[in-house]
Amino acid sequence: MHTFRAIVLVAIAALGSAACAQQKGTLAAATQTLGAADMKSIQYAGTGKWFQFGQAPSPVLPWPAFDVSAFTASVNYEAPAARVEMTRMQVVEPGRARPAPVQQKPVQVVSGTYAWNMAPPPGAAADAAPAPQPQIEAVEERTMEIWTTPHGFLKAAAANNATSEPAGDGSDVSFTDGKHKYVGHINAQNQVERVQTTIDNPVLGDTPVEIAYSDYRDFNGVTFPGRIVRTQGGYPVLDITVSSVTANPAVDIAVPETVRAYTAPAVNVEMEKLADGVFYVKGGSHHSIAIDQRDHIVVVEAPQSEARSAAVIAKVKETIPNKPIKYLVNSHVHFDHSGGLRTYVDEGATIVTHALNRPYYEKAWAAPRTLNPDRLARSGKAPAFETFTDKHVLTDGRRSIEIYPIAGNGHNDAFVMVYLPAEKILAEVDAYAPPAGNAPPPATPSPFAVNLYENIQKLKLDVRQIAALHGPRVATLNDLRAFIGQRAATD
Numbered sequence: 001m002h003t004f005r006a007i008v009l010v011a012i013a014a015l016g017s018a019a020c021a022q023q024k025g026t027l028a029a030a031t032q033t034l035g036a037a038d039m040k041s042i043q044y045a046g047t048g049k050w051f052q053f054g055q056a057p058s059p060v061l062p063w064p065a066f067d068v069s070a071f072t073a074s075v076n077y078e079a080p081a082a083r084v085e086m087t088r089m090q091v092v093e094p095g096r097a098r099p100a101p102v103q104q105k106p107v108q109v110v111s112g113t114y115a116w117n118m119a120p121p122p123g124a125a126a127d128a129a130p131a132p133q134p135q136i137e138a139v140e141e142r143t144m145e146i147w148t149t150p151h152g153f154l155k156a157a158a159a160n161n162a163t164s165e166p167a168g169d170g171s172d173v174s175f176t177d178g179k180h181k182y183v184g185h186i187n188a189q190n191q192v193e194r195v196q197t198t199i200d201n202p203v204l205g206d207t208p209v210e211i212a213y214s215d216y217r218d219f220n221g222v223t224f225p226g227r228i229v230r231t232q233g234g235y236p237v238l239d240i241t242v243s244s245v246t247a248n249p250a251v252d253i254a255v256p257e258t259v260r261a262y263t264a265p266a267v268n269v270e271m272e273k274l275a276d277g278v279f280y281v282k283g284g285s286h287h288s289i290a291i292d293q294r295d296h297i298v299v300v301e302a303p304q305s306e307a308r309s310a311a312v313i314a315k316v317k318e319t320i321p322n323k324p325i326k327y328l329v330n331s332h333v334h335f336d337h338s339g340g341l342r343t344y345v346d347e348g349a350t351i352v353t354h355a356l357n358r359p360y361y362e363k364a365w366a367a368p369r370t371l372n373p374d375r376l377a378r379s380g381k382a383p384a385f386e387t388f389t390d391k392h393v394l395t396d397g398r399r400s401i402e403i404y405p406i407a408g409n410g411h412n413d414a415f416v417m418v419y420l421p422a423e424k425i426l427a428e429v430d431a432y433a434p435p436a437g438n439a440p441p442p443a444t445p446s447p448f449a450v451n452l453y454e455n456i457q458k459l460k461l462d463v464r465q466i467a468a469l470h471g472p473r474v475a476t477l478n479d480l481r482a483f484i485g486q487r488a489a490t491d
């Protein structure tokens with residue numbers, strides 16, 4: 001009997017302490033511990049690393065790193081608005097030849113439904129005065145950055161009827177804001193330890209974002225993490241060691257009139273004939289090539305997005321009527337060159353890509369696409385691939401289209417160029433972009449361009465036109481020679 005009573009008493013005591021412990025690790029406790037209710041704005045600064053999302057040097061490597069010597073985020077939770085400024089420089093990985101890193105000082109701003117960068121105008125000199133450059137497509141990501149800060153998460157949770165459930169040493173707090181679901185873990189110290197959400201990306205679909213907050217301490221009266229690590233698509237995009245925090249600074253971010261008045265232009269596609277049946281598909285920052293084969297069309301490159309692909313496909317079919325697009329040749333996996341691939345899969349084209357890229361695309365394209373369902377998400381078609389690791393030829397019996405890995409190029413390890421032997425046309429991207437007008441060649445030759453030239457020489461390709469898929473114009477082999485500081489040849 002006594003033993004029984006003792007057990008009951010112990011059990012009640014245990015329940016009591018469990019109930020007491022439940023007061024910790026909750027949304028209310030974290031809001032109080034972090035002083036979130038009184039935090040109308042915050043500024044935090046530090047140093048660390050930034051990583052270039054979508055630009056991995058190989059489909060099996062993480063996003064490439066930049067050293068960040070200065071980082072300042074200024075957030076106004078009431079607007080909501082935020083400005084992130086950093087000074088960064090690319091880290092050149094051992095054994096990888098890259099152009100000499102140049103210091104970058106990006107300034108990225110969001111306010112409500114507007115986003116812009118402060119940067120020299122397009123085409124101006126790099127040291128020209130910065131002016132607001134609209135970045136409509138960045139609103140989603142930059143808004144996410146506001147509501148995934150520790151204080152922002154707690155505020156948004158309170159404003160969006162968050163639900164909580166016990167998890168580990170604390171609780172998981174969830175809410176949705178528009179299309180986006182946020183889940184944060186609050187630990188036994190009443191700290192926001194981790195926030196997870198998803199953002200849309202043309203390649204990865206619903207892209208997981210996770211921000212880990214650790215090393216919380218007192219910064220001049222503000223409880224704030226000493227380390228912030230954000231991963232996006234499975235790899236870090238930011239790793240900051242915080243050195244200072246200011247509570248409720250003045251963060252006044254006015255939307256510039258030019259940004260407010262800006263409307264994105266319609267996608268522009270221009271066809272430039274390079275040879276019979278060969279078209280340079282331009283009109284924006286990223287180009288493609290369309291080749292009219294006997295009973296089908298081959299398109300080289302599907303850059304950027306579904307919007308770009310849809311416009312290119314329409315124009316190509318108008319120029320080359322009554323033939324299907326049978327093949328889409330992909331230069332490399334960088335997102336600005338692969339964001340439009342899925343539209344071609346939906347169109348019924350086979351994706352022709354280096355063998356290293358296939359598993360990457362298969363995995364990426366299997367991810368859910370609830371935030372921004374594209375054509376392929378709706379049709380559910382299975383992608384078809386044709387892969388290679390060495391020279392690969394597409395032919396209709398008349399015209400050969402040769403595809404070659406650009407061997408040993410530091411830009412990417414699964415990187416290809418396309419050569420038309422009859423027309424002597426080379427299509428490539430990111431190895432060489434001809435400069436506009438009479439701009440002088442770079443003082444130090446780009447190792448990417450030097451390597452491209454070495455590959456052309458080694459393969460003995462007779463190149464008369466270089467259709468660079470970035471850049472203002474068709475170039476010649478002598479242009480490339482001049483660009484890398486070599487004398488022109490007279491052939």
Ligand SMILES: [Zn+2]
Nearest residue numbers: 332334411430
């Ligand atoms: Zn690239």
